[in-house]
Amino acid sequence: MKNVDRLVSAMNRRVFLKNSMYSIGGTALATMLGGNALNSLGMNDLGLPHFSPKVKRVIYLFQSGAPSQLELFDNKPKLKEMFGQELPASVRGQQRVTGMTANQKSFPLAMGNFTFNQYGESGAWMSNLLPYHQEIADELCFIKTMHTEAINHDPAVTFIQTGSQQAGRPSIGSWLSYGLGSENENLPNFVVLLSRGVPGGQPLYAKLWGNGFLPSQHQGVMFRSGDEPVLYLNDPKGISRDSRRNMLNHLEKLHRHQYEKTKDEALQSKISQYEMAFRMQMSVPETLDLTKEPDHIYDMYGPDSRIPGTYANNCLKARKLAESGVRFIQLYQMGWDFHGNLPNQITTMSKNIDQPSAALIKDLKQRGLLEDTLVIWGGEFGRGCYSQGKLTKEYYGRDHHPRCFTIYMAGAGVKKGFTFGETDEFGYNIVRDPVHVHDFQATLLHLMGIDHERFTFKSQGRRFRLTDVHGKVVKDILA
Missing domain, CATH: 3.40.720.10 (Alkaline Phosphatase, subunit A)
Structure with a gap:
């Protein structure tokens, strides 16, 4: 039982980020390069693509x-x-x-x-x-x-x-x-x-x-x-983009804290979805705007x-x-x-x-x-x-x-x-x-x-x- 407790305590955020392929440095690199940098560098953890795609x-x-x-x-x-x-x-x-x-x-x-x-x-x-x-x-x-x-x-x-x-x-x-x-x-x-x-x-x-x-x-x-275009994507009236960003930052901390305890991958998905929704608030209207065609x-x-x-x-x-x-x-x-x-x-x-x-x-x-x-x-x-x-x-x-x-x-x-x-x-x-x-x-x-x-x-x-x-x-x- 002591060994299990020692293993759980060792899996804190610092150790996780240090040992993970998606470390802070990797995340920063992905941000600087934009888009799917890990895939483009052949660093996909699934080993994909298996060969050069057409x-x-x-x-x-x-x-x-x-x-x-x-x-x-x-x-x-x-x-x-x-x-x-x-x-x-x-x-x-x-x-x-x-x-x-x-x-x-x-x-x-x-x-x-x-x-x-x-x-x-x-x-x-x-x-x-x-x-x-x-x-x-x-x-x-x-x-x-x-x-x-x-x-x-x-x-x-x-x-x-x-x-x-x-x-x-x-x-x-x-x-x-x-x-x-x-x-x-x-x-x-x-x-x-x-x-x-x-x-x-x-x-x-x-x-x-x-x-x-x-x-x-x-x-x-x-x-x-x-x-x-996407239901519930837009913020309610009275909520600024800065306020939404601040809320998501605190929500992510709560999810990360819970993930350290449970290692529940569904929490990682939730973080990813919230962040995508935030980015989509700007990108979707721009992408689907056909008025300039x-x-x-x-x-x-x-x-x-x-x-x-x-x-x-x-x-x-x-x-x-x-x-x-x-x-x-x-x-x-x-x-x-x-x-x-x-x-x-x-x-x-x-x-x-x-x-x-x-x-x-x-x-x-x-x-x-x-x-x-x-x-x-x-x-x-x-x-x-x-x-x-x-x-x-x-x-x-x-x-x-x-x-x-x-x-x-x-x-x-x-x-x-x-x-x-x-x-x-x-x-x-x-x-x-x-x-x-x-x-x-x-x-x-x-x-x-x-x-x-x-x-x-x-x-x-x-x-x-x-x-x-x-x-x-x-x-x-x-x-």
Whole structure:
């Protein structure tokens, strides 16, 4: 017992700072150099990055609700040729379908009056719904054989964002924040922006940008539209910045005193969060101020870019955040869940996202940011080739389809003007080069300089990783 007491008494603040890698000298050096000095000097205590990264930051344009690849990117003339005819039983096999179509007596093939052509020197296939994407065809790297086990929205979105269909695991952005730290200490490592297209659609929950079992300062910070981007960030009336600074100094002393007694890491997280909030009071309004953007930039992103809370406005904010050194920017666009009236709704939704998505890539490129920024566009699963419910050229729906779907990437580390993978003539099964959700996650970490099998966090006696016990890097798409 005496030995334990001696050990506890020895772990006072002076000894802790003396022996810690983050000593006063290291802290002062970080302050002088600004930003994530320890990481930049190769002093990350996790040994990260494992190797030289191709990507410094990520903008993930997540299309919640599952956009239909068949109307956008995966050209299947067979669906027009056999319109209304039954999907061959040999193609469908015994694969699981949702309860919404399980009791259908037939599975008639469906395709509206959409046209596909090839664009750019790469000859990438795209439909007439995406005229602005057609202009950047040679910047895009398509993966047409993504697949997942999840067949319903909530577990599928949770799976692709956290590596598990059950809630409670850290999101991709939280893993990267924990592993790689920040490029700008005045802004969060991980920022979330929400927007909605057509009315309705699937809801989104904070678990998708949660920190799970990682320290809480690594959770995503949701920026809202309007005058108060972050709730409770601003000081109450009558509280000066000096008063707030003085209060935080005393609060930190109390937390440090308690930490010396308990060694509770949650106290360190609290200190970090309070300090970040204080710095964000100045940095967030400045970063999100779009009033100085010239008219030609607004015109590039489209008329909605002047309206706070829209997808176009959030794409412009994403560029600003990337420019300011935010590590991971997650933009969620809700509204892609079309079980009926798909031709009309996907036309509206595509118009909503086409120009801003393409403009973001163009804007990053013209500023030299696309060289070390990765842009990702895609949803949680795909859509089936048969009609759900009523069937005409002008009206049909598509059920969930986890067997294959399309995403694209653009920017650092991936091949330009490249298409990977192939589905069958009905767009129902994968013919070659399947890419599982865990493969996608492993590849993303690889581009950030991380070996997904070595990047773990111990919780409840087990070492967890984003890719669980699966995943392989898709080397064929790497530049």
